[in-house]
Amino acid sequence: MLPFGVGVALLMGLWIARRALAAVDMIITEVREITDGRSLHRRLAEPMEKDEIGRLIETLNQMMTRLERSFAALRRFTADASHELKTPLTVLRAGVERAITTPNLPQDTLATLEETLQVIQRMTELVDALLTLARADEGIAPLHREPVDLREIVEELRETGELLAEESGIRMEVATAPEPMVVSVDATRIRQLILNLLTNAVKYTPTGGMVRMQLGAANGRITLSVADTGIGIAPGDLPHIFDRFWRADSARTRTGERPGAGLGLAICKWIAEAHGGHIDVVSRPGRGTTFTVSIPRDAASADS
Template sequence: MIAFVVGVVPAVLVGQWIAGRALEPVDRMITEVREITDGRSLHRRLVVPMERDELGRLAATLNQMMTRLERSFAALRRFTADASHELKTPLTVVRAGVERAITRPDLPQETLASLEETLQEVNRMTELLEALLTLARADEGRADLHKEAVDIREIIEEAGETGELLAEHAGVAIEIHLPPEPVVVPVDRSRIRQLALNLIENAVKYTPRGGQVSVELGSHDGRVVFSVADTGIGIAPGDLPHVFDRFWRADSARTRTSERAGTGLGLAICKWIAEAHGGTIEVQSRPGRGTTFTVGLPRSEH
């Protein structure tokens, strides 16, 4: 019995060691593929082993597939950018015509209502095209940031003032908490304002009348942190992983019936703005309790 154990245990250990060594290239390949398929690294390729064995052929095949994917995604981004750009001019012409028609004093009420509804949809389409252009430029690395040292309290306060107007109209209370001392951060003022305003608008939109939105600026672990919290009905746990996906929209039951649907791109743009500044954006939500978006930004350039 002892001889059997003495003989088997080393054999098992040696077998495990050999299997581990044999599977190391496979593990490395799996890790590389995961890193490449994050959607932003399709330009990278797997290292093809010198030996033209099964692993070498697999790596070469995967590289060919990723080349085709990279070309397809590049073509899709170009189409999105070109189509959005080409549609801007016709929409501008349509909007100008509708705005001019609305000013006529002899319009029947029914016609006026139809024109106003048309203008709303034209504005929504314009907003969608601007968002598509922003994301297309970001994907191609052409969405430059114009950073400057800014007291970010000013940006949050500006966005908060706009949010207060929206909140008042929606019957929602809004509170803004800013620190007494300046919070100077190198950021693109217009982009950070866009991010803050998007989050505040979302919070107001998804908070029922009588609810509350809280905007807070502070710091944590050497980073500037600002959060937007609401007392809305929250987001279902199954939806949380998708809130930053493009064209994702919450269940219509979360919004007030009077609210028009958004473009489904606002939070995707927020995520891009935060990450382009070397920051992060996170969401926490509990159904029936509300939702909190938290943005963290570095205090200095990396």
């Protein structure tokens, strides 16, 4: 009887252990889904039993509540601070621009004022980016959609891209499909997305390289790609490329280039997803990088 009893006890122990481990595995899966999707408003379903698993779930829910409140407070601070900074920056810019027009300024004074104006411009762009992302987080950054032929936007930005490329000694190519590509989008945001990608491509491509922008359609979606023959992105950096304030090694930029604030690609990601699409990146160190944006061609399939 003893061996039989030991066997039964062993089986019961295994069953209990598997049940407990299955519950823990389920908790891990759900927590990952919540954190990966930044859905901190979600909570784990609490079981009726107040055993160890139940107390663990209760503790995790309490922790996520505190995290949600902390992130909400941080978003409010970012939005408020960005908003409050816009007015003094505007006033400061106007004052410097007026001072620059003063007749007979000494050359060193003029150079200082021009450099100050550039700093103000960079600060203004940073504040605008922070405010955009803060509003997006709060769901108060609506898209102003209208039917637009994306070929027209690409052609509008061709000249800008060619100027950027020419200044850096880089060749620029643009290819678009012959048929119209009309889709309901926020044209201003799409321009911002494309310009961010073009600016990045030029910044990280050495003199003599090439940047290629291509617009096409397939399987009910419109795709825009911006590819460069730059120095590429290290595999370890790729998972973070769309994170806010994240920047790869500054050595990636061309000599003399000032690294950005690390918000441009985060904004690109938001714009793509706000149109019901997504943005992907493929890169090979030493060979170049390609960013591809894909959005639904049918406006009804995109979340407005």
